[in-house]
Amino acid sequence: MTNRLTTRFAELSAYNRAGFVAYMMAGDGDSQALLNALPAAGADVIELGMPFTDPMADGAAIQASALRALDAGMTLKKTLDQAATFRKTDKSTPIVLMGYANPIHHMGWDKFAKAAGKAGVDGLICVDVPPEEDEDLRTALDKHGIALIRLATPTTDDKRLATVVANTAGFVYYVSTTGVTGAGTGAVTEVSEAVARVQKASGLPVAVGFGVREPEQASAIAKHADAVVVGSAIVDAMHEGGVTGATDLVKRLSSAVHTARR
Amino acid sequence: MSETVSADTRPNALSAWPDKKGRFGDYGGRFVAETLMPNILELEAAYEAAKKDPDFKAQMDLFLKDYVGKPSPIYFAERLTEEFGGAQVWFKRDELNHTGSHKINNCLGQVLLAKRMGKTRIIAETGAGQHGVATATVAARFGIPCTVFMGATDVERQAPNVFRMKLLGAEVVPVTSGTGTLKDAMNEALRDWVTNVKDTFYVIGTVAGPHPYPAMVRDFQSIIGREARAQMKERLGRLPDACVACIGGGSNAMGLFHPFIEDEEVRLIGVEAAGHGIETGEHAASLKGGKPGILHGNKTYLLQDDDGQIIDAHSISAGLDYPGIGPEHAFLHDAKRAEYVSATDDEAMEMFQLCTKLEGIIPALEPSHALARVRDLAKELGKDGIILMNMCGRGDKDVPQVARMLGVEL
Ligand SMILES: Cc1ncc(COP(=O)(O)O)c(C=O)c1O
Numbered sequence: 002m003t004n005r006l007t008t009r010f011a012e013l014s015a016y017n018r019a020g021f022v023a024y025m026m027a028g029d030g031d032s033q034a035l036l037n038a039l040p041a042a043g044a045d046v047i048e049l050g051m052p053f054t055d056p057m058a059d060g061a062a063i064q065a066s067a068l069r070a071l072d073a074g075m076t077l078k079k080t081l082d083q084a085a086t087f088r089k090t091d092k093s094t095p096i097v098l099m100g101y102a103n104p105i106h107h108m109g110w111d112k113f114a115k116a117a118g119k120a121g122v123d124g125l126i127c128v129d130v131p132p133e134e135d136e137d138l139r140t141a142l143d144k145h146g147i148a149l150i151r152l153a154t155p156t157t158d159d160k161r162l163a164t165v166v167a168n169t170a171g172f173v174y175y176v177s178t179t180g181v182t183g184a185g186t187g188a189v190t191e192v193s194e195a196v197a198r199v200q201k202a203s204g205l206p207v208a209v210g211f212g213v214r215e216p217e218q219a220s221a222i223a224k225h226a227d228a229v230v231v232g233s234a235i236v237d238a239m240h241e242g243g244v245t246g247a248t249d250l251v252k253r254l255s256s257a258v259h260t261a262r263r
Numbered sequence: 264m265s266e267t268v269s270a271d272t273r274p275n276a277l278s279a280w281p282d283k284k285g286r287f288g289d290y291g292g293r294f295v296a297e298t299l300m301p302n303i304l305e306l307e308a309a310y311e312a313a314k315k316d317p318d319f320k321a322q323m324d325l326f327l328k329d330y331v332g333k334p335s336p337i338y339f340a341e342r343l344t345e346e347f348g349g350a351q352v353w354f355k356r357d358e359l360n361h362t363g364s365h366k367i368n369n370c371l372g373q374v375l376l377a378k379r380m381g382k383t384r385i386i387a388e389t390g391a392g393q394h395g396v397a398t399a400t401v402a403a404r405f406g407i408p409c410t411v412f413m414g415a416t417d418v419e420r421q422a423p424n425v426f427r428m429k430l431l432g433a434e435v436v437p438v439t440s441g442t443g444t445l446k447d448a449m450n451e452a453l454r455d456w457v458t459n460v461k462d463t464f465y466v467i468g469t470v471a472g473p474h475p476y477p478a479m480v481r482d483f484q485s486i487i488g489r490e491a492r493a494q495m496k497e498r499l500g501r502l503p504d505a506c507v508a509c510i511g512g513g514s515n516a517m518g519l520f521h522p523f524i525e526d527e528e529v530r531l532i533g534v535e536a537a538g539h540g541i542e543t544g545e546h547a548a549s550l551k552g553g554k555p556g557i558l559h560g561n562k563t564y565l566l567q568d569d570d571g572q573i574i575d576a577h578s579i580s581a582g583l584d585y586p587g588i589g590p591e592h593a594f595l596h597d598a599k600r601a602e603y604v605s606a607t608d609d610e611a612m613e614m615f616q617l618c619t620k621l622e623g624i625i626p627a628l629e630p631s632h633a634l635a636r637v638r639d640l641a642k643e644l645g646k647d648g649i650i651l652m653n654m655c656g657r658g659d660k661d662v663p664q665v666a667r668m669l670g671v672e673l
Contacts, residue, residue, distance in 0.1 A: 054573040055446065055558060057453045058296040064440055076570040102294055102557040107571025129294045129557065133284065154298040156460055161301055179298055180458040 004146055005095040005123045006171040009045055010206040010227060017262055019223035020045035021255035022208050024099065024232030025239065025247070026066040027083055028052055028075025034244045036087050040094045042248040043255025046208075046228065047087075048126070050236075051080050051100030058128045060183035062233035066240065077104045077113070081120040088121030097124035097150060097171070102138075110141040118145030124171045126150045132164050139168060148172075153199050153207075155179050155191070166203035172227065173203050176211045183233030185212040193225035200227075216257035223261035229254075277600050278524035280591065285474020285561075288597065290590035293473040295560045298457045307475045309380045314482070319375065326371055330404070331361050333486065337494045337651070342621040343634075349641035350648030353503065354624070355491040355519065357655050364627065364656035365487060365515040366397040370466055372483035374401040377464035384459065385409040387466045388452040390417055390445035390511065391582030391629065392424025393656055394468030399433035409433040412451040415443035417581045424660050442575045445511075445585045449559050469512025470589030473560030477589050484518025491651060492522050503651035504644055505530040509633040510603070511547070511582045513589035515655035520601060530602065532640070533592060534633045536578035537605035547576035549588040550596050550603045563590040579608035579668075580628035582656070606635035614638070615658060615665060627656030628665075 013020045023044035025035055029052075039047050052067035052075050059067070084096050098117065105113045105127065117125070125147055130138055132151065139149045148171030156179060157165055166173060177192050178184055192209055199207045209222050210230025219229045231254050239247035280287040285307075293303055313319040327333040336359070340352040357365040370387075377385060385402045387409070389395030395411040402409035411428055415437040418425050428435050441447035449467075456465045470477045470484070488506070495503055506523055508516035510533045520531045538546035546552055549564040556565040558573060566574040566586035576586045595601040606614075614634040619625045626634065630653065637652050644650065658665070666673050 054441070055450050057450050057559070058298075058457060060454075068441075071572060078570075103565070103567065103573070104571035106557050106562075107554075107567060107569075128296055129560075131293060131295060131297055131300050133300070134292050134294055152297040156298050156301045158301065165297065176298065179460050181454045184458065 004148065005093060006046070006148055009093070009095050010172060013045060013227065019226060019258050019261055020208070020228035021258040022046040022048055022210070022228050022230040023235055023251050024048040024050060024230060026050040026052060026063065026070050026236055027080040028070030028073055029066045029236065030239050031244055033083050033086060035239060035247055036083055037090070038244055038248050039251060040091055042251040043259065044094065044251055046095045046097060048097045048099045048230065048232070049080065049084060051077055051098055051104060053101040053104060056101060058181055060181040060233060062183045062236050066236045077108055081116050081122070084122050085120035095123040096121065097126060098122055099126040100128065102127055102130050110138045114141035114145045114147060117147055122147055124148040124150045126152065126174060132167065150174055152176050155195065162199065162202045166199070166205070169203065169205065172206040172208050173199050174230065175199055175207050175209045175226070177209050178211055180211065182211055189221050192222060196226045216253050219254050220257040220261040223258040229258050276525060277595065277598060278521060280594065281474060281478050285478070287477070287591045287594035290563050290593040291474055291477055291561050293560060294557050294562065295473045296457055298460060302460050303473050310376060310475050310479050313376055313379060319379065322375060323372060327368070327486065331367050331371060332359060334490045335359050337491055337498065340622050343618065344641070346617070346621060347638050347641035349646060350504065350644035350650050352637055352641060353649065353651045354654040355487060355651060357487055357515065357653060358627065358657035362393070362397045362400050363659060364393040364397065365484060365518060365653070366394040366468060367400065368486055368518065369468065369480050369483040369514060370394070370397040370401045373464070373466040374398070374405055374407065377407065377466070378405055380464065382462060382464035383407065384463045385466055386412065386452050386455050386463055387468060388412045388445065388448040389468060390414070390448065390584055391580065391627070392417065392421040392428065392660060393582060395433070395435070396424050396427050396431070398466050399428045399431035402433065403431045410436060410455070412436050412438050412448040412455070414445060414448045415439045417444055417448070420664055421581055421660060423663065444575065445581070446573065446576070453559070469514040470517045470591060471512045471559055471561060471563070471587060477561065477591055480514050481517045481521055481591060484514050485521045487515065487518035487653060488520060488522035491519065495651060499649065501649070502526055502529050503649045505532055505640060506651050507532045507534065507633050507637050507640065508653040508655065509534045509583065509629045510588060510592065511585050511629065512587065513592045515653050517589060517591055519653045524600060531595070531600065532636065533601055533603045534636045535603060535605040536580060536583035536632055537607040538577040538579070540607055541605060545577040546605070547578040547583050547585060548605045549586060550592065551605055553586070555593065558587055561590045563587055563593045579611055580632065582627070582629045583632065604636050606632040610635035612665070612668065615661070619658070624654065625658035625662070626654060627658045628661045630655050
């Protein structure tokens with residue numbers, strides 16, 4: 002499958018540059034403005050959070066952000082609308098939706114996949130749908146050219162890794178620590194070994210995330226990974242400093258990632 | 264599991280689920296974050312091995328008898344029978360178990376399994392605190408450190424149980440996210456488990472969660488139905504016309520129902536919490552007021568809005584205050600093998616007092632819900648009928664809350 006993700010990772014690889022993946026929550030603050038501003042601030046890929054009432058794998062920052070978004074009236078349909086609005090002016094930056102199964106299931110796997118495809122979405126990370134349960138969802142996404150992105154974690158041994166990387170596309174998200182989002186990264190040496198293992202097993206680019214907050218950390222990981230994901234720190238910056246606060250942070254983080262291999 | 268049908272003897276039997284993927288028909292499954300998948304698979308393998316191990320069974324049996332106090336009796340509630348003016352009302356008295364509810368049947372099984380697997384830390388979620396107390400109790404007995412997650416709202420309304428858990432050496436973590444009730448406690452327990460996967464065993468308190476929990480908890484709770492079925496036969500020479508139990512996540516109900524599933528003449532009736540009334544939207548009746556969805560590791564009926572966001576449940580009873588229901592109940596509901604009805608807060612309060620006055624048994628608020636529907640059913644079945652209700656917990660824990668609601672200062 003070639004879509005914007007494949008193209009973007011090929012470009013990054015051609016420049017021998019690690020990518021920066023910025024996570025933000027749809028509906029928390031002026032999220033349309035932040036979404037539109039992220040590419041210019043240095044985001045190579047955007048992960049757009051779909052708010053859910055019960056985010057079991059998220060830490061305090063993203064939990065609170067999701068609840069703020071829902072209180073402000075955000076829905077899955079409106080999240081897709083924001084992606085569609087973004088896509089009108091940006092034709093190249095991949096958008097990966099990230100969230101939980103129930104709102105998607107409630108809309109219907111097929112209906113969701115169709116709507117997401119139409120909105121110009123490139124990938125989906127569905128945190129609580131492991132490979133054992135994703136056949137129907139994957140079939141629906143395939144029809145609309147959307148990559149189902151899987152997570153590998155420190156608990157993923159070689160046997161499990163084969164299951165995780167089968168039928169996946171776009172990139173693999175390596176969760177650098179056992180824990181919830183925002184919890185802090187694993188040791189850099191362990192991360193670099195894991196990234197190599199996942200790259201080899203999947204033949205796909207590997208993005209590393211969970212707990213990266215500072216440019217120094219991001220830079221250290223960018224030496225070994227194809228991309229670095231930052232979520233909680235951006236969500237906090239958006240809450241505290243609005244679009245300017247969040248884009249300032251994204252600029253610092255992305256420049257650290259982009260220059261890490263020089 | 265002697266009396267139940269197995270997949271080998273009757274492949275399509277309703278009692279023979281789940282399948283290998285942990286599905287009860289379309290419900291159940293393993294909807295968890297990837298970090299937990301290896302743990303879930305390890306647990307499944309360990310449970311399958313333990314089930315076949317005579318030493319494990321012998322250890323369970325010994326502790327069930329000497330520590331929990333099994334078997335619990337069945338009891339003819341003669342004065343309630345008179346009051347209701349119809350069928351005979353019998354209680355399965357699981358409130359007489361050590362720690363005061365059915366919850367310990369399951370905790371014992373899971374903690375023994377945790378020990379077998381070499382796990383060194385126990386976590387649990389709790390609503391009413393009964394599951395938390397039972398887990399803390401068994402963890403104390405086996406010397407395993409225990410952390411219990413409890414919604415901040417529940418910490419307040421179930422203060423006696425919080426203190427009991429602390430006396431038992433458990434750490435109680437009040438959960439303030441969401442509405443601070445059972446579902447939030449479960450979210451927080453899952454977050455802890457994702458963080459401490461290697462050494463921690465998560466003791467889930469009801470027939471929900473990812474496979475193998477719904478099947479495993481049901482198996483551990485099925486002692487309720489196995490005992491009761493044999494006791495009814497011995498005392499009355501026949502099976503009851505109906506088995507009735509309250510439903511939060513559905514563990515005491517499934518424990519009672521499962522050994523009767525193949526007895527087609529026995530009606531199985533689950534009573535959900537209707538809170539202020541289903542029409543008000545403030546209730547905890549997932550089957551009556553919910554739709555199929557995915558939460559906490561399984562596919563089942565959930566209270567949710569048009570966007571698939573989970574709606575907070577409401578019930579006077581902290582143990583029933585959950586927006587989901589075990590997947591096997593969803594399955595039995597759709598297959599029409601079991602019937603699901605509901606009782607309001609007010610009805611539960613009324614039955615709590617009635618049962619106490621007439622039988623000298625203070626029921627927990629949870630089974631008080633079941634009793635409200637037993638009243639109707641007794642009239643419907645008439646004098647020849649026999650009803651077996653699971654008295655799954657005693658009401659000591661609820662006394663302060665009931666006093667407050669009745670305007671009595673203690
Ligand atoms: C006495 C009692 N009954 C019932 C329940 C509800 O759980 P379940 O539906 O799993 O039996 C609880 C839960 O705390 C309880 O304490």
